[in-house]
Amino acid sequence: MHTQSIEQWLFSRADDPDAWAKRYDDAGWRAVVVPHDWSVEEEFSATFSSGTGYLPGGVGWYRAHVPTGALGLHDHSVVRLVFHGVYKNAEVWVNGYHVGSRPSGHARFSFDVSEILSYATDGDLVISVRVEHTDISDSRWYNGSGITRRVELEVHEPVHLREHGTVVTTLEADAAAATIRVEQTLVNSTTEPVTVQALHELASLTTGRVHSAEVSVRIEPGAAASTSTDMRIAEPELWSDDDPRLQRLTTTLSWSGGATSGEAQYSEIIGIRTFRFDPDHGFSINGEPRTLTGVCLHEDAGCLGTAVPAEAWLRRLLILKEIGCNAIRMAHNPHSPELYTLCDALGFYVIDEAFDEWENAKNKWWQGHNVYPPRHQGYASDFPEWHERDLRTMVEAGRNRPSIIAWSIGNEIDYPNDPYASPLFTEMTGNNDANKPDAERVYDPTRPDIRRLTTIARNLARIVREGDPTRPVTLAAAFPELSSRTGLLEPLDVVGYNYKEHLYEDDHRRFPGKPLLGSENSHRYADWQAVARNDYIAGQFLWTGIDYLGEAYGWPIHGSGAGLLTLAGFAKPISQLRRSWWSQEPFAYLAVRPFAEGEAPLWSHPVSRAVDFAAAGATEVLCFAQADSILLTVGGEQVAADWDDEHGYWRAVVPALSGPVQVQALRGGVVVAADRLETADVPASLEAVVWQAPADAADRCAAVGLPSGGIVQIECTLRDAGGAIARGDVLVEARVEGGVLLGLENGDLADVTAYALAQRRTLDGRLIVFVRADGPASVVLHAEGLEDVRVVIE
Numbered sequence: 001m002h003t004q005s006i007e008q009w010l011f012s013r014a015d016d017p018d019a020w021a022k023r024y025d026d027a028g029w030r031a032v033v034v035p036h037d038w039s040v041e042e043e044f045s046a047t048f049s050s051g052t053g054y055l056p057g058g059v060g061w062y063r064a065h066v067p068t069g070a071l072g073l074h075d076h077s078v079v080r081l082v083f084h085g086v087y088k089n090a091e092v093w094v095n096g097y098h099v100g101s102r103p104s105g106h107a108r109f110s111f112d113v114s115e116i117l118s119y120a121t122d123g124d125l126v127i128s129v130r131v132e133h134t135d136i137s138d139s140r141w142y143n144g145s146g147i148t149r150r151v152e153l154e155v156h157e158p159v160h161l162r163e164h165g166t167v168v169t170t171l172e173a174d175a176a177a178a179t180i181r182v183e184q185t186l187v188n189s190t191t192e193p194v195t196v197q198a199l200h201e202l203a204s205l206t207t208g209r210v211h212s213a214e215v216s217v218r219i220e221p222g223a224a225a226s227t228s229t230d231m232r233i234a235e236p237e238l239w240s241d242d243d244p245r246l247q248r249l250t251t252t253l254s255w256s257g258g259a260t261s262g263e264a265q266y267s268e269i270i271g272i273r274t275f276r277f278d279p280d281h282g283f284s285i286n287g288e289p290r291t292l293t294g295v296c297l298h299e300d301a302g303c304l305g306t307a308v309p310a311e312a313w314l315r316r317l318l319i320l321k322e323i324g325c326n327a328i329r330m331a332h333n334p335h336s337p338e339l340y341t342l343c344d345a346l347g348f349y350v351i352d353e354a355f356d357e358w359e360n361a362k363n364k365w366w367q368g369h370n371v372y373p374p375r376h377q378g379y380a381s382d383f384p385e386w387h388e389r390d391l392r393t394m395v396e397a398g399r400n401r402p403s404i405i406a407w408s409i410g411n412e413i414d415y416p417n418d419p420y421a422s423p424l425f426t427e428m429t430g431n432n433d434a435n436k437p438d439a440e441r442v443y444d445p446t447r448p449d450i451r452r453l454t455t456i457a458r459n460l461a462r463i464v465r466e467g468d469p470t471r472p473v474t475l476a477a478a479f480p481e482l483s484s485r486t487g488l489l490e491p492l493d494v495v496g497y498n499y500k501e502h503l504y505e506d507d508h509r510r511f512p513g514k515p516l517l518g519s520e521n522s523h524r525y526a527d528w529q530a531v532a533r534n535d536y537i538a539g540q541f542l543w544t545g546i547d548y549l550g551e552a553y554g555w556p557i558h559g560s561g562a563g564l565l566t567l568a569g570f571a572k573p574i575s576q577l578r579r580s581w582w583s584q585e586p587f588a589y590l591a592v593r594p595f596a597e598g599e600a601p602l603w604s605h606p607v608s609r610a611v612d613f614a615a616a617g618a619t620e621v622l623c624f625a626q627a628d629s630i631l632l633t634v635g636g637e638q639v640a641a642d643w644d645d646e647h648g649y650w651r652a653v654v655p656a657l658s659g660p661v662q663v664q665a666l667r668g669g670v671v672v673a674a675d676r677l678e679t680a681d682v683p684a685s686l687e688a689v690v691w692q693a694p695a696d697a698a699d700r701c702a703a704v705g706l707p708s709g710g711i712v713q714i715e716c717t718l719r720d721a722g723g724a725i726a727r728g729d730v731l732v733e734a735r736v737e738g739g740v741l742l743g744l745e746n747g748d749l750a751d752v753t754a755y756a757l758a759q760r761r762t763l764d765g766r767l768i769v770f771v772r773a774d775g776p777a778s779v780v781l782h783a784e785g786l787e788d789v790r791v792v793i794e
Helices: 114-118 308-323 337-346 383-398 452-467 478-488 503-510 525-532 575-584 695-701
Strands: 002-005 007-010 032-033 058-067 077-081 089-094 097-102 107-111 124-134 149-156 159-173 177-187 196-204 211-218 224-235 245-256 262-270 275-278 282-287 293-299 328-329 349-353 402-410 475-479 494-498 516-521 535-544 548-554 557-560 589-593 618-624 629-634 637-639 641-646 649-654 661-667 670-677 687-691 710-717 731-737 740-745 759-761 766-772 775-783 789-793
Touching: 077 089, 077 114, 089 107, 089 629, 097 107, 107 525, 114 641, 124 452, 159 245, 159 262, 177 211, 177 245, 177 503, 196 224, 196 637, 211 224, 293 349, 308 337, 308 575, 308 695, 308 710, 328 337, 328 535, 337 349, 337 695, 383 402, 383 452, 402 452, 452 478, 475 516, 478 503, 494 503, 503 516, 503 525, 516 525, 525 535, 575 589, 575 618, 589 661, 618 629, 618 661, 618 670, 629 649, 670 766, 687 775, 687 789, 710 775, 731 766, 740 759
Parallel strands: 282 535, 293 328, 293 535, 328 349, 349 402, 402 475, 475 494, 494 516, 516 535, 589 670
Antiparallel strands: 002 149, 007 032, 007 058, 058 124, 077 107, 077 149, 089 097, 089 124, 159 177, 177 224, 196 211, 196 245, 245 262, 275 282, 548 557, 589 618, 618 649, 629 637, 629 661, 641 649, 661 670, 687 710, 710 766, 731 759, 731 775, 740 766, 775 789
16 A cells, blocks of 8 residues: 655635636645644634634635656556545545545545546546534634644555454463454455455564464455454563553555456554453553553644644653653544554553534533533534444544553533433532523423433444444543433443542442543542542543643633643643652652742642742742652751642742752652752843654654654743743744744733734743744744844754
């Protein structure tokens, strides 16, 4: 099989009803590179929906001209056009033929265009795509607009693998030996029967060791046939989060029959591992206990929208890995294939999630989060017709990935009165009830009955198990108090609880055979302790790993600040608190904030490291450390620091910051880590560093075929005269030569400066600049009052 990525497209925001035609004159259209998200190219406006980040949708057209001479076609070629995601309501034409549509913005879909190509009268293959995203209150978070994921043309021989036609299952594995089963469905599109030899070669990407097996099958003309073979591997290289060993499975098909003969080759990346969710002992990988320290992720990256390059995800994931994260929940839909490939390569466990709503729409906020009245646009209108195809596609596309450990059929489908109701109680309670109107908190018999969800759940679980019987089915329950009594949790293999940690103990006794998981959790120390102190809880998934666009509380705030990382991908100070709980490596981190009497949660009164000591009054000093104890000094004087068992850190209050703040972290009386905090001054220089992946991570990405080098990420930091991060922010302007500026992101959720502009203010002294550079380029960064910085890209 030969695959050609289609990256160069022409784009128009005008809805021209004739743009489907091959002869259409698109000379005036703008050139774009796909993946592409047009919403982030336009201006924020309070007239748009708060739920989707105050950015527009609309209608857009894409057209690609592909020279067929470069595809290596012959008379019997089978050609498949593959879209990995178009948001949304895609209509596709090839050479003027309407080949189909897909409402979902998250589903992979494809079309066989072999016959259409056989009618072509020239060498110009024209692909036209109309994208309609006019219902901009269709989601509770930002999803972008456009061809937001990659597009490919696959050229196959007449004897070929069916789409998603390879299924690899680890039957058993330990340090001594493993057995994997390779099942394939082969298609014979010729007019004669053929006998096919399939040679499987399994090569380690780490050591190069190769194991092989062979199987043969006869296939009638125009028919399909299945093969299955078991491969036994001595001393296998097993995949896990701390050592993600991968293998390349290459299948060479050779066939003959009558006048027909030929050869084709396919390959994909797999991992050998076994895992288990146990109702008493939680999660294990290859027989070893492992706590899932996970985060939930939406798929935008601020100024990049949802067209996020693999390089940007790599940077973000490595920062999460350093914090101690080992798992990702794909909220609340299938994500781009590059993100899963990175999880395979870097060692993240994945819960893949299909839907945020089923046949009835949830509340969609457009005037601010939980501001009534809501709107009710979204996927629910497509669910009855499309849910089975979309769910099967998710499972088939991901079932060979070692990272995926569970399939989630829904998120908070059982949210009270949103829209399902039950007469089992008189008052609905849930996660966000504080500001609800009274009518939204009581039972309304005219609403859909919540028992309907159980019927749907059974059907969805059946569909998943037909596609993949090896992984558990789960669901993120918002209201398990009720759902555990209506039967909704019965079809599940693993029960996910959203923010209901107080139910763990009782429900473990009520359902002793059901493994439990925190599918969505707050940042509170008590919620982590509920996992750390109970082996039967498989782990937790924080809401969220990274800030995201949408689910905004009101203009000008255009995103959610719930992440450990900002939209710019910089770790927040609070992430280091999480690191002190999740990571086992010795570690210490200092931060300060003005002292306030009473409770002062880190979210409402955040800490900082850029502080003017001379201007500071009474100050709360916090230390996040992976240690038994700490020694804290301020201005050279030792200060008593108390462990805060409610919040999980050491704290001290000092009347003033009289000098440098220093901490030593101790284990067994031995200093294992230290940190120091100096006073911060005004900006004296702008530092610009091109982010580079560590060599081992870069090698892993290269081995699995992920791109590297094309997207440059420049981390900008304001420094004071002493070299510390400065206090205060400045406007930074970027000028690019030899490349393309993709955007600047500061992570400020209140900054509604248009992303299309080449300037943006820093936030807490930080900013990131994204540039596409396919060859030598340079970037000049200008900030008023500071010396310009030139970054040369080789």
